[in-house]
Amino acid sequence: MSAVTTPPPSVDVILPCLDEAEALPWVLERIPPGWRALVVDNGSTDGSAGLARDLGADVVHEARRGFGAACRAGLAAAEADIVCFCDCDASLDPRRxxxxxxxxxxxxSDLVLGRRRPAGPGVWPVHARVGNLVLSRMVRRRTGVPLHDLGPLRAARRTALLGLDLTDRRSGYPLQMVVRAADAGWRIAEHDVPYLPRSGASKVTGTWRGTWHAVRDMRRVLAEPPAGRPAPAPVLTPEGRAR
Structure with missing residues (x-):
């Protein structure tokens, strides 16, 4: 008698999670029917993992801290042809x-991103908006893709994303995805989505310091040579040291 196999979900939604117990019920109840929620617990201490499991989500544990590390773990665990990414803080509605x-x-389109539009005053802190504005301009110059936001709400095919071989494990992961997709000739689209008041403080851009670290991570990604193009040889001093 052959074993019964469970078909893969039609869509996997990867939800990086660090202490988001307050927001999880709101987020998970908005996952569209037939889609699978993959909550990637990145070291929560508030019971997020257990709550997510109780609410019907599949939980992946990623011990290495970092937004990119959590996204990568979720992508590795995904099985659906199409995967989505969404923050787990109730600032974005998965139904979008x-x-x-x-x-x-x-x-x-090969990659679709949500351009965050604040649903009210104070939803998006000034320092976070400034950082996003600067990075968006840098991305447009680097890739030629007319993006206005590097928002976390996005969708693409799983095997294609794996083929990008994304290496960033910190806050540069979303940017690296866009840059490498553009270098590979992907068709990238952007659509407006409401940006709602998040639950709790942001782990990445909740402060000027956090925003600065995120911008630093992303500037490092932008400094990478385009895929298939070798990095320039280092300039050596007379002593043979790289400048």
């Missing part, structure tokens, strides 16, 4: 991913 997935499935 439905047209993103339709666009990827139809083949009109």
């Amino acid at each position: 991913l439905l047209p993103f997935v339709d666009e990827v499935r139809a083949g009109t």
Whole structure:
């Protein structure tokens, strides 16, 4: 008698999570029917992992701290043809991913991102918006893709994402995805999505210091040579040291 196999979900939604117990119920109840929620616990101490499991999500544990590390662990655990990414802090509604997935499935776009539009005053702190504005301009210069935001709400095909071989394990991961996708000739689209008041303080851009670290990580990604193009040889001093 052959074993019964469970078909893969139609879509996997990767939800990086660090102490988001307060927001998890709101987020998980908005995962579209038939999609699977993959909550990647990145060292929570508030019971997020157990709560997510109780609410029906699949939980992946990633001990290495970092947004990119959590996203990578989720992507490695995903099985669906199409994967989505969404923050787990209730600032973005996972239902907004439905047209993103339709666009990827139809083949009109390879990567679809949400451009965050604040739903009210004070939703997006000034320092975070300034950092995002600066980085968006740098991305446009680097890739030629007319993006206005590096928001975390996005959709693409799983095997294609794996093929990008993303290496950043910190806050540069979302940017590296866009840069490498652009270098590979992907069709990248951007659509407005409401940005809601998040639950709790941001672990990345909740402070000027956090924003600075995120910008530093992303500037390092932008300094990478385009895929397939070798890095320039270092300039050596007469003593043979690299300048």
